[in-house]
Amino acid sequence: MIDRTNVVPMADRRITDGVDAAIVALDELLAILEKLGDFARRARGGLPAGREQADECGAVFVPEQQGVPRPAEPEQPADRVQRLTRRQLEVLNLLTQGLSNRRIGRSLHITEQTVKAHLHMIYHKLGAADRTEAVVIAMHRGLVPRGHRAGPVQD
Structure with a gap:
């Protein structure tokens, strides 16, 4: 067997x-x-x-060496951070209030696609991945008032 x-x-x-x-x-x-x-x-x-x-920039150029870890990138000074336009700040302010893209567009009399374009640039300039991160970064940097609370939105 x-x-x-x-x-x-x-x-x-x-x-x-x-x-x-x-x-x-x-x-x-x-x-x-x-x-x-x-x-x-x-x-x-x-x-x-x-x-x-x-x-x-007045820095010393040092070519990267193999096997040597690079130091962490320093945060950009305030004057080197990309500034948000007036309209982007308006969109960001409404975003902190918890408004949807559609409601932001209605409030500012712009299309939802334009709101999305502004949000894309806001995310890029702030280094954010999404709406929540953009709001948190904006609040930490003092770009929007901290007193705004997201609550039920009324038409």
């Missing part, structure tokens, strides 16, 4: 072989991407544009 407890069916063996092959291929791909990243960092460090930008 044949002991079948340690026998792997042929279909399972093919799946296992396929998974192993995929893992090997991913490892090779990651190694290639790592080499490409190192190459790009070396190339970027040798570009004259990087040196010129460093000279303009």
Whole structure:
């Protein structure tokens, strides 16, 4: 009699072989991407544009060295933060009150698409990923009054 407890069916063996092959291929791909990243960092460090930008801000240009971690980027000074336009501030103020895009548009007599365009620029300038983060950042920076509370909106 044949002991079948340690026998792997042929279909399972093919799946296992396929998974192993995929893992090997991913490892090779990651190694290639790592080499490409190192190459790009070396190339970027040798570009004259990087040196010129460093000279303009009075900084010392130090090419990135492999294996040396980069220091964290300092926060932008207040004068270097992109300023919001008057209209973007109006949209942001209504956003802090909890209004939907449609209601913001009605309040400002603009289309919902225009509201979305303003919000996109607001997110970009504030470095926010969504409405909630934009409101929190705006409140921390004092761009909108803190006294506004989101509550039921009445027409």
